[in-house]
Amino acid sequence: MTKQLNVGFVGTGIFAKEVHLPNYQSKPEHYKPTAAFNRTKAKAEQFAEIAGIDNSKVHNSLDEIIADPDVDFLDVLLPVENNLDVVTKAIKHNKPVVIEKPIAANIEQARKIVQLDESSSTPILIAEQWLYFKAIEEIKQRLPKIGQILSFTYRSTGPFRKSSQYLNTSWRLKPNHIGGYLSDGGVHQLAVLTGVLGEIESISALTKQVREESGTDDILFSTLKTKDGAIGTFTYGSAFGSTEKHGSFIIFGLNGSITLDFSAGKPKTLNVKVGSFGEDVPDEETIEIKESSPPGIPDEFENFYQSIVNNDKSLLLAKPRVAFHHLAIIDAALKSSKANGDHIKVEEP
Ligand SMILES: NC(=O)c1ccc[n+]([C@@H]2O[C@H](COP(=O)([O-])OP(=O)(O)OC[C@H]3O[C@@H](n4cnc5c(N)ncnc54)[C@H](OP(=O)(O)O)[C@@H]3O)[C@@H](O)[C@H]2O)c1
Structure with missing residues (x-):
């Protein structure tokens, strides 16, 4: 049976709206846009309307959306200096997370993300769709x-x-x-x-x-x-x-x-x-x-989906270690x- 995963969006800017959301909407058997958080709340509310997300699921903080038990994974589209904080918190809650590229703002942060990733079983994908x-x-x-x-x-x-x-x-x-x-x-x-x-x-x-x-x-x-x-x-x-x-x-x-x-x-x-x-x-x-x-967007999300439903992060191609090398x-x-x-x-x- 195909499992539908509930997606929580963190950062509801251009790429979330124009590329990631349509990708999820093209595969409703796999994904359901479920929750959103954005620094400027009005933008998250607008996004929720387009995405069919209930207004009660527009969260007030990163901590709140990570802790939401109805969210199966987070799709995080923030400036990448926020990635280390997001990964640290997501791993604490064992919440699978996609973070945007480049993996981090600098090599030191990127190295910490690789270490965190490799010491946990939570799937972490870097959105390097190429x-x-x-x-x-x-x-x-x-x-x-x-x-x-x-x-x-x-x-x-x-x-x-x-x-x-x-x-x-x-x-x-x-x-x-x-x-x-x-x-x-x-x-x-x-x-x-x-x-x-x-x-x-x-x-x-x-x-x-x-x-x-x-x-x-x-x-x-x-x-x-x-x-x-x-x-x-x-x-x-x-x-x-x-x-x-x-x-x-x-x-x-x-x-x-x-x-x-x-x-x-x-x-x-x-x-x-x-x-x-x-x-x-x-x-x-x-x-x-x-x-x-x-290039690569549908396959990237399919790869992430498979790693979550099979509870096997070793299936991931765009691993933090791989993305570290590019940065x-x-x-x-x-x-x-x-x-x-x-x-x-x-x-x-
Ligand atoms: N994979 C790709 O090919 C690709 C292509 C384009 C973008 N991206 C990535 O997607 C991410 C978003 O890019 P975008 O083009 O969608 O930009 P954007 O429209 O500017 O979206 C950025 C989002 O981050 C929020 N934000 C900015 N600074 C923040 C902070 N300090 N703390 C919390 N939230 C903050 C913004 O909130 P406000 O609404 O409050 O400003 C906005 O929702 C970036 O990481 C970018 O690299 C990837």
Whole structure:
């Protein structure tokens, strides 16, 4: 029998309303929006109305919603400097919780979250939905075809959009989380890169602030080394003038290459070329990746659902330890840039 889980929302802002709520509503056999808490209560009341949550379940504090016995899990969409406090309290009440990415505002908080997570049986998911991007598995299946992995180039770049609704959120204008937009969106891209090629050992980066509205550096150009010895580049930033919203990931092997094109406005494609030399006619395959927008959301929540109903947090993919690594790469990139591009080792949890 399918179990319906009661969802409690903490933070009822843009992403809660526009992305997470519709996702739950598209699967009523699994989820029932049940309770909400927001710092500004009027916004939680508006949200409750849209979500079909009874007004008596609009709570007055985080402590109150965590203690609500009718709530099976919490979906927390707050600025991430609040994540450590939320996880500490959720574990005390054994209440499963999804917290937003990046895992925390800095490495010290992130490390504590990993420690708390690994010393409890409460499922804790970091909402890095790009870890569930279908392209990751499609690429991994084909990696053996291209032989020894030598190098890679990952690029996610785009224009600055001054009308973006996210831009005007006060906590983004003055970010308390390291790297501002570089960690906010950068961890999603690093989820794909490391999801395919494994963990990064070290990075040399230069970062720069282009837009005042970003509050801090907003473009990042870097070279990296994976723990498996591949070398490559990672470029990230959406602070430029008119330019394509470009997304590409090319992996070079001794016996071929794999190219993922996830640029906006066209089908996401994967191209595999197998052949050892330029003179060879490569054995070639191109497939289209069908993906939700933003990538991975339904699979992310399905993964969380399964871990709760099976009472098994080991099923989770977007674990705190995994998300820690993505923030640690941004942390190392920022330190490297401060040291004029010195190669910096990525910290362990
Ligand atoms: N996974 C993704 O791709 C993705 C995409 C977008 C956003 N997000 C994440 O979702 C979260 C919310 O982002 P959003 O775009 O929805 O922003 P938002 O609309 O500004 O929502 C932020 C929410 O947090 C509350 N809040 C702000 N500061 C707080 C504080 N100090 N204590 C308690 N509550 C506080 C706000 O309450 P008030 O109403 O009182 O201001 C608001 O409800 C962020 O962590 C963000 O990184 C993730």
